[in-house]
Amino acid sequence: MTVEQLFRLPDLGEGLTEAEVLGWKVAVGDTVHVDQVVIEVETAKAAVEVPVPFEGTVLKLFAEAGSVVSVGEPLIAVGAAVSGESVGAEQSSGSEQAAGSGNVLIGYGTKDDQPRTRRRRAKVATVARPAEPAVAQAPKVISPLVRKLARDNGIDIATLTPSGPDSIILRKDVEAAIAKPAPAVDGERIPLRGMxxxxxxxxxxxxxxxxxxxxxxxxxxxxxxxxxxxxxxxxxxxxxxxxxxxxxxxxxxxxxxxxxxxxxxxxxxxxxxxxxxxxxxxxxxxxxxxxxxxxxxxxxxxxxxxxxxxxxxxxxxxxxxxxxxxxxxxxxxxxxxxxxxxxxxxxxxxxxxxxxxxxxxxxxxxxxxxxxxxxxxxxxxxxxxxxxxxxxxxxxxxxxxxxxxxxx
Missing domain, CATH: 3.30.559.10 (Chloramphenicol acetyltransferase-like domain)
Structure with a gap:
């Protein structure tokens, strides 16, 4: 049986609450190991490489390059094959799995000289992977940042054409609508992002x-x-x-x-x-x-x-x-x-x-x-x-x- 381990954007420190995705180091189907760098993000302070605390096969990437992710939002899902007994053991122990250093950034808590058994345990969401919907749903927004961006700029979500999977409205869809010049107005709109x-x-x-x-x-x-x-x-x-x-x-x-x-x-x-x-x-x-x-x-x-x-x-x-x-x-x-x-x-x-x-x-x-x-x-x-x-x-x-x- 394959279980899905969900890794979310960790606490970035310095009061930072979000980061922009610069690029992924892995793709769906790749095999990853504990503490492997999987994504590079840019905060208000610097560009940072983020390691994953799990090992297994990449099932899903939740954010694309250029999107902004808040602390606690999903980044990547990693699947691992386990037996029924292992699943039961996971559930009885509060669904915790020893998986390396946990939700930390490189240079912020991961120390190679510490024994693996003493590393911080990372809490994971262990769920059966849901089947993909057979029919696309109506346009929807998952990210609260995307919803707020649309609201702040007077963009009606219902009028947008979604580019994400399962008819999900992405940040770039809202930004594209914002960038459209108003009638009789000549100029370019450049979103304030990152640094x-x-x-x-x-x-x-x-x-x-x-x-x-x-x-x-x-x-x-x-x-x-x-x-x-x-x-x-x-x-x-x-x-x-x-x-x-x-x-x-x-x-x-x-x-x-x-x-x-x-x-x-x-x-x-x-x-x-x-x-x-x-x-x-x-x-x-x-x-x-x-x-x-x-x-x-x-x-x-x-x-x-x-x-x-x-x-x-x-x-x-x-x-x-x-x-x-x-x-x-x-x-x-x-x-x-x-x-x-x-x-x-x-x-x-x-x-x-x-x-x-x-x-x-x-x-x-x-x-x-x-x-x-x-x-x-x-x-x-x-x-x-x-x-x-x-x-x-x-x-x-x-x-x-x-x-x-x-x-x-």
């Missing part, structure tokens, strides 16, 4: 919750560029070093606001985020414990995380827990910006392009390497005096790196 939607949600929340203010200053970065040649690290690493030193002087800015308890939480360690433009969009890797690293260690960690970001292989732990963000938007060839704070942080320092400009030096006009620094801060954690003091200290270090050395 793009995560960025939109985070920035919208920052704008709606944080009363931010921005201050800026032009600085002579000739000294910074000279120091870069001597030390042998990039501008981003030097700015990170200066930024961390500024936060040590103005710890009010390395904080977050607990709105429920109406408290400012001043954080002990600096986890420095920095913006990286990748093929998946803007991502913000985090250098943990940046205040405990040397300049060369900071440079090495910035390089490592940048490479992971551009390769699309950053883990969730690489993009969470930031306390302050550094954004070098000068790489886009622009001088200034009013950046949006990376919620729930309290500040973001932006660096514009470094370019030759006329500058007064000891009363004489000279051509110098000039950049603009902009600082956006949460006005709840401090007033302009603190924000201005931080920005001025950073500017002084950029103009004369010895200022930083004197403070160490």
């Amino acid at each position: 793009r939607r995560a960025i939109a949600d985070k920035l919208s929340r920052s704008r709606s919750e944080i009363p931010d203010a921005t201050t800026w200053v032009d600085v002579d970065a000739t000294g910074l560029m000279d120091a870069r040649k001597v030390i042998g690290v990039g501008v981003l690493a030097l700015m990170a070093r200066i930024c961390v030193a500024g936060l040590a002087r103005y710890p009010e800015l390395n904080s977050t606001v607990d709105t429920e308890r109406q408290e400012i939480v001043r954080l002990r360690s600096v986890n420095l985020g920095f913006a990286v433009q990748s093929d998946r969009g803007l991502v913000v890797p985090v250098v943990r414990g940046a205040d405990r690293l040397t300049t060369l260690e900071l440079a090495a960690e910035l390089t490592r995380l940048t490479e992971l970001a551009r390769a699309g292989t950053l883990g969730v732990e690489d993009m969470t827990g930031g306390t302050f963000t550094l954004n070098n938007y000068g790489v886009f060839g622009v001088d200034g910006s009013t950046p949006i704070i990376n919620h729930p942080e309290a500040g973001l320092l932006g660096v514009g392009r470094i370019t030759d400009k006329p500058w007064a030096v000891d009363g004489q006009l000279a051509v110098r390497k000039v950049t603009q620094l902009s600082f956006t801060f949460d006005h709840r954690v401090c007033d302009g005096g603190v924000a201005g003091g931080f920005l001025r200290y950073v500017a002084d270090c950029v103009e004369n790196p010895l200022t930083l050395l004197r403070g160490l």
